[in-house]
Amino acid sequence: xxxxxxxxxxxxxxxxxxxxxxxxxxxxxxxxxxxxxxxxxxxxxxxxxxxxxxxxxxxxxxxxxxxxxxxxxxxxxxxxxxxxxxxxxxxxxxxxxxxxxxxxxxxxxxxxxxxxxxxxxxxxxxxxxxxxxxxxxxxxxxxxxxxxxxxxxxxxxxxxxxxxxxxxxxxxxxxxxxxxxxxxxxxxxxxxxxxxxxxxxxxxxxxxxxxxxxxxxxxxxxxxxxxxxxxxxxxxxxxxxxxxxxx
Numbered sequence: 077x078x079x080x081x082x083x084x085x086x087x088x089x090x091x092x093x094x095x096x097x098x099x100x101x102x103x104x105x106x107x108x109x110x111x112x113x114x115x116x117x118x119x120x121x122x123x124x125x126x127x128x129x130x131x132x133x134x135x136x137x138x139x140x141x142x143x144x145x146x147x148x149x150x151x152x153x154x155x156x157x158x159x160x161x162x163x164x165x166x167x168x169x170x171x172x173x174x175x176x177x178x179x180x181x182x183x184x185x186x187x188x189x190x191x192x193x194x195x196x197x198x199x200x201x202x203x204x205x206x207x208x209x210x211x212x213x214x215x216x217x218x219x220x221x222x223x224x225x226x227x228x229x230x231x232x233x234x235x236x237x238x239x240x241x242x243x244x245x246x247x248x249x250x251x252x253x254x255x256x257x258x259x260x261x262x263x264x265x266x267x268x269x270x271x272x273x274x275x276x277x278x279x280x281x282x283x284x285x286x287x288x289x290x291x292x293x294x295x296x297x298x299x300x301x302x303x304x305x306x307x308x309x310x311x312x313x314x315x316x317x318x319x320x321x322x323x
Contacts (some may be wrong), residue, residue, distance in 0.1 A: 081162030
């Protein structure tokens with residue numbers, strides 16, 4: 077099996093869930109093939125950054141130079157994982173992927189993009205429209221829209237700043253470190269307001285899928301009258317496929 081490097085800490089709850097999902101997914105894989113207990117899991121190393129620090133280092137959309145400090149923190153973390161002998165890396169967070177083009181500079185090991193995994197999962201639904209929900213950085217960036225366009229899927233135009241701020245506050249106050257029935261209700265109200273019928277809703281912040289505990293490992297699922305795509309689950313599935321492929 078290949079060794080996975082997990083860059084975590086943004087935030088810690090989703091980092092825990094990535095590790096759990098990889099371990100349980102590997103367990104199911106080997107159990108289905110008759111492997112006895114204890115079931116193997118891929119070797120993993122986690123390098124965890126400090127979210128309060130990375131949040132303070134966020135730059136301004138369109139100003140590449142303003143992101144230099146933010147990019148450096150994540151690049152250094154990936155280089156640490158590379159030195160630890162990891163065969164490939166995954167960033168257990170949506171937000172830094174908006175800067176992946178810069179963060180991965182100078183990093184030799186492959187980094188699995190959550191955009192690619194999510195676009196492929198969204199295409200499998202047959203939806204022609206997508207609503208991307210996440211942090212302000214994710215919702216203000218065009219990365220998801222550009223990647224989804226390659227699959228023939230039109231992503232939502234940028235929502236009003238007030239709505240983006242509402243989603244960011246929801247993530248910070250209702251989802252960081254866990255979730256509740258109230259958080260789920262607020263998320264669903266936001267979806268009801270912005271998602272037209274037939275729209276695939278991308279839970280493009282690794283904390284948001286925590287509102288649907290029965291579907292944490294499902295890249296695509298339906299709940300409360302909506303079609304959801306779970307980028308974290310799609311990302312984990314791709315990482316498992318790569319880690320378990322001895323060919």
